[in-house]
Amino acid sequence: xxxxxxxxxxxxxxxxxxxxxxxxxxxxxxxxxxxxxxxxxxxxxxxxxxxxxxxxxxxxxxxxxxxxxxxxxxxxxxxxxxxxxxxxxxxxxxxxxxxxxxxxxxxxxxxxxxxxxxxxxxxxxxxxxxxxxxxxxxxxxxxxxxxxxxxxxxxxxxxxxxxxxxxxxxxxxxxxxxxxxxxxxxxxxxxxxxxxxxxxxxxxxxxxxxxxxxxxxxxxxxxxxxxxxxxxxxxxxxxxxxxxxxxxxxxxxxxxxxxxxxxxxxxxxxxxxxxxxxxxxxxxxxxxxxxxxxxxxxxxxxxxxxxxx
Amino acid sequence: xxxxxxxxxxxxxxxxxxxxxxxxxxxxxxxxxxxxxxxxxxxxxxxxxxxxxxxxxxxxxxxxxxxxxxxxxxxxxxxxxxxxxxxxxxxxxxxxxxxxxxxxxxxxxxxxxxxxxxxxxxxxxxxxxxxxxxxxxxxxxxxxxxxxxxxxxxxxxxxxxxxxxxxxxxxxxxxxxxxxxxxxxxxxxxxxxxxxxxxxxxxxxxxxxxxxxxxxxxxxxxxxxxxxxxxxxxxxxxxxxxxxxxxxxxxxxxxxxxxxxxxxxxxxxxxxxxxxxxxxxxxxxxxxxxxxxxxxxxxxxxxxxxxxxxxxxxxxxxxxxxxxxxxxxxxxxxxxxxxxxxxxxxxxxxxxxxxxxxxxxxxxxxxxxxxxxxxxxxxxxxxxxxxxxxxxxxxxxxxxxxxxxxxxxxxxxxxxxxxxxxxxxxxxxxxxxxxxxxxxxxxxxxxxxxxxxxxxxxxxxxxxxxxxxxxxxxxxxxxxxxxxxxxxxxxxxxxxxxxxxxxxxxxxxxxxxxxxxxxxxxxxxxxxxxxxxxxxxxxxxxxxxxxxxxxxxxxxxxxxxxxxxxxxxxx
Numbered sequence: 001x002x003x004x005x006x007x008x009x010x011x012x013x014x015x016x017x018x019x020x021x022x023x024x025x026x027x028x029x030x031x032x033x034x035x036x037x038x039x040x041x042x043x044x045x046x047x048x049x050x051x052x053x054x055x056x057x058x059x060x061x062x063x064x065x066x067x068x069x070x071x072x073x074x075x076x077x078x079x080x081x082x083x084x085x086x087x088x089x090x091x092x093x094x095x096x097x098x099x100x101x102x103x104x105x106x107x108x109x110x111x112x113x114x115x116x117x118x119x120x121x122x123x124x125x126x127x128x129x130x131x132x133x134x135x136x137x138x139x140x141x142x143x144x145x146x147x148x149x150x151x152x153x154x155x156x157x158x159x160x161x162x163x164x165x166x167x168x169x170x171x172x173x174x175x176x177x178x179x180x181x182x183x184x185x186x187x188x189x190x191x192x193x194x195x196x197x198x199x200x201x202x203x204x205x206x207x208x209x210x211x212x213x214x215x216x217x218x219x220x221x222x223x224x225x226x227x228x229x230x231x232x233x234x235x236x237x238x239x240x241x242x243x244x245x246x247x248x249x250x251x252x253x254x255x256x257x258x259x260x261x262x263x264x265x266x267x268x269x270x271x272x273x274x275x276x277x278x279x280x281x282x283x284x285x286x287x288x289x290x291x292x293x294x295x296x297x298x299x300x301x302x303x304x305x306x307x308x309x
Numbered sequence: 310x311x312x313x314x315x316x317x318x319x320x321x322x323x324x325x326x327x328x329x330x331x332x333x334x335x336x337x338x339x340x341x342x343x344x345x346x347x348x349x350x351x352x353x354x355x356x357x358x359x360x361x362x363x364x365x366x367x368x369x370x371x372x373x374x375x376x377x378x379x380x381x382x383x384x385x386x387x388x389x390x391x392x393x394x395x396x397x398x399x400x401x402x403x404x405x406x407x408x409x410x411x412x413x414x415x416x417x418x419x420x421x422x423x424x425x426x427x428x429x430x431x432x433x434x435x436x437x438x439x440x441x442x443x444x445x446x447x448x449x450x451x452x453x454x455x456x457x458x459x460x461x462x463x464x465x466x467x468x469x470x471x472x473x474x475x476x477x478x479x480x481x482x483x484x485x486x487x488x489x490x491x492x493x494x495x496x497x498x499x500x501x502x503x504x505x506x507x508x509x510x511x512x513x514x515x516x517x518x519x520x521x522x523x524x525x526x527x528x529x530x531x532x533x534x535x536x537x538x539x540x541x542x543x544x545x546x547x548x549x550x551x552x553x554x555x556x557x558x559x560x561x562x563x564x565x566x567x568x569x570x571x572x573x574x575x576x577x578x579x580x581x582x583x584x585x586x587x588x589x590x591x592x593x594x595x596x597x598x599x600x601x602x603x604x605x606x607x608x609x610x611x612x613x614x615x616x617x618x619x620x621x622x623x624x625x626x627x628x629x630x631x632x633x634x635x636x637x638x639x640x641x642x643x644x645x646x647x648x649x650x651x652x653x654x655x656x657x658x659x660x661x662x663x664x665x666x667x668x669x670x671x672x673x674x675x676x677x678x679x680x681x682x683x684x685x686x687x688x689x690x691x692x693x694x695x696x697x698x699x700x701x702x703x704x705x706x707x708x709x710x711x712x713x714x715x716x717x718x719x720x721x722x723x724x725x726x727x728x729x730x731x732x733x734x735x736x737x738x739x740x741x742x743x744x745x746x747x748x749x750x751x752x753x754x755x756x757x758x759x760x761x762x763x764x765x766x767x768x769x770x771x772x773x774x775x776x777x778x779x780x781x782x783x784x785x786x787x788x789x790x791x792x793x794x795x796x797x798x799x800x801x802x803x804x805x806x807x808x809x810x811x812x813x814x815x816x817x818x819x820x821x822x823x824x825x826x827x828x829x830x831x832x833x834x835x836x837x838x839x840x841x842x843x844x845x846x847x848x849x850x851x852x853x854x855x856x857x858x859x860x861x862x863x864x865x866x867x868x869x870x871x872x873x874x875x876x877x878x879x880x
Contacts, residue, residue, distance in 0.1 A: 012701070
């Protein structure tokens with residue numbers, strides 16, 4: 001399977017490790033990713049200012065992928081929602097669709113809606129499937145409690161994102177279960193990281209972030225696992241800046257899903273870029289690596305079989 | 310001629326000095342001219358620190374890979390790299406070997422004669438390289454230029470001047486090859502041949518084999534005379550003059566040029582072409598410091614700084630930060646590589662603002678830095694253009710001149726905001742990466758407060774209402790709000806409302822109140838409420854609404870309207 005990898009603006013320059021680790025993991029699972037230079041911003045940043053200006057870039061990006069005959073894979077939730085929203089609008093509003101197609105014609109592009117938009121989690125869970133992934137996991141991790149924060153724009157509004165179940169999402173938990181890690185049930189799991197308010201009302205943005213960090217810590221999380229790139233930047237860049245040493249506030253380190261999957265697949269931790277997460281210290285790696293081991297499930301079965309015999 | 314060359318050299322040197330002076334004195338709208346001594350000393354200190362540290366190795370590597378080999382350009386586009394290489398590696402040898410007259414060549418090669426091989430052929434080769442490069446450049450500007458980037462007059466002039474130098478040079482050479490008067494002078498001055506008996510065979514031979522257009526001998530040439538001439542030539546000419554066919558461009562060209570110049574008077578034409586060629590050369594020399602061609606000096610400096618510093622960690626010395634910005638501005642060649650990759654490219658379609666494109670931002674910033682008059686409307690557009698930026702840094706990564714566009718644009722953005730003209734685009738997620746970087750924190754807050762004041766002055770608040778009136782339902786892009794039955798689920802689930810002890814005070818209105826106000830047709834108080842700007846856009850309210858009211862989408866619609874009204878009020 002080959003997909004156009006839509007990285008958005010944040011990942012290539014600020015969270016390269018997310019793209020690299022996801023690419024490495026998907027390669028093991030037989031998925032090829034093509035990075036397309038012509039992709040531009042998804043439009044999300046301008047949504048407060050002008051709804052139409054928000055839609056046009058995503059339509060153009062979809063048309064670029066369409067021209068190459070590829071479906072799009074996205075990691076960033078905000079990019080994902082923008083692309084899905086654009087598909088919705090283009091299907092629902094014929095007049096606007098014609099107008100935007102007129103604009104695209106200037107660049108020799110057309111939008112017909114053929115290109116599908118898939119979130120990274122969907123590619124893993126639906127396209128590849130849990131069984132195939134499981135076969136690739138040579139190791140699993142034990143005693144690891146994580147707080148997943150899904151981020152808002154992959155889940156809601158469900159009519160637009162059409163992803164998993166917006167009230168009880170199970171993709172991430174089921175994928176994490178494969179690695180042996182425990183995805184904690186905690187209050188902020190489906191809530192907002194505050195990124196959308198950063199720079200507009202930073203105080204409020206940071207309050208939302210702190211609420212999440214405190215919530216995850218209280219639930220006993222060793223790491224926070226953001227899905228969206230905006231959440232990642234909130235936890236990995238803003239968090240250490242506002243929870244300085246000596247403030248009495250603990251910093252919760254970030255671990256990404258493809259990084260954990262990659263460790264279980266035996267991919268070099270340097271490639272996975274664990275320490276490129278600013279909150280992830282060398283000590284975290286030292287504590288994490290010894291907990292990786294071969295899956296124990298088989299042994300149990302054998303023991304049961306022996307016992308039965 | 311010496312006067313002309315001398316004058317243009319003076320202009321060149323004065324221009325270069327003026328531009329370098331600009332590196333340490335110019336600013337973007339920051340009136341602190343007194344900082345110049347500090348900027349000079351900071352620059353020198355940084356230079357010497359680098360030269361005396363291990364970074365010297367990086368610097369030398371950068372000189373070879375970035376400056377000479379143009380690694381960044383190669384990464385951008387092979388065609389552009391070939392174009393640049395053709396022009397650069399054609400022009401520099403021409404300048405050294407030919408342009409500097411005999412002073413360079415004779416000291417380098419002891420047998421140097423412009424009419425001897427391999428110099429004769431090399432000159433044509435280098436000229437052809439430049440010409441090929443210029444042609445690809447012209448072709449690219451005409452057909453393959455970055456979309457939406459406009460070519461400016463100076464872009465054409467630069468290419469035209471370089472091309473004209475080579476074209477006039479080649480025409481001059483071919484006119485000399487064919488010129489009868491040049492032949493006469495050469496035969497007399499260098500060969501010492503005045504005798505008609507010797508001159509005729511020599512002339513026949515040069516006309517037959519070396520492109521001379523003679524009024525006396527024409528085809529068919531007498532083979533005996535040609536042979537006799539060959540011998541005379543071998544004895545007297547060939548020591549200092551290789552066969553003209555070695556000038557593999559000018560020689561065939563002479564067959565076309567010859568008859569024309571001969572009919573117009575070849576001595577005059579040689580003279581005319583000589584002066585044209587000189588004029589093009591001194592023209593470029595004098596024009597260089599004041600145009601984008603100054604990049605031949607500034608781009609290497611910019612590339613070397615970039616090679617040592619990179620763009621992600623621009624350093625902390627404020628004086629050197631300004632220096633680097635100004636060097637960067639002077640190093641832009643308006644090649645458009647940045648705009649081609651700009652992530653905000655598509656926003657251009659919505660805002661029709663040239664300054665969204667990084668290459669165009671730089672052009673206007675150059676003017677601003679040089680202290681040229683730029684009207685307020687243009688500055689307002691520039692400010693918006695600087696703000697409609699995703700901070701993806703692709704422009705900084707790709708810039709073939711190694712300009713730290715990220716740093717330049719971010720700092721310029723706040724310099725422009727300091728004029729006090731409010732920027733509504735600040736209330737977008739373009740502010741997210743700025744907030745993440747934690748630079749210019751106070752300037753950002755100050756500009757936000759400015760907007761807040763405008764909001765306060767522009768809209769009626771709920772608490773200001775004395776009576777409630779009912780009007781037609783508001784238009785907010787959807788009618789879904791009409792299904793609201795005031796269960797307040799939205800307000801109860803809102804993570805922002807939850808954060809405050811006194812949410813009504815802090816937010817002006819709660820989510821369900823906004824929906825209610827739309828229902829009674831009072832959109833104004835909704836548009837002016839702080840709630841919509843405090844919405845984290847988490848969509849929890851919308852997802853949980855039992856009646857599918859699209860709250861978050863409605864809030865976006867209200868935000869768009871609020872900004873439109875404020876922009877409209879300004880206009």
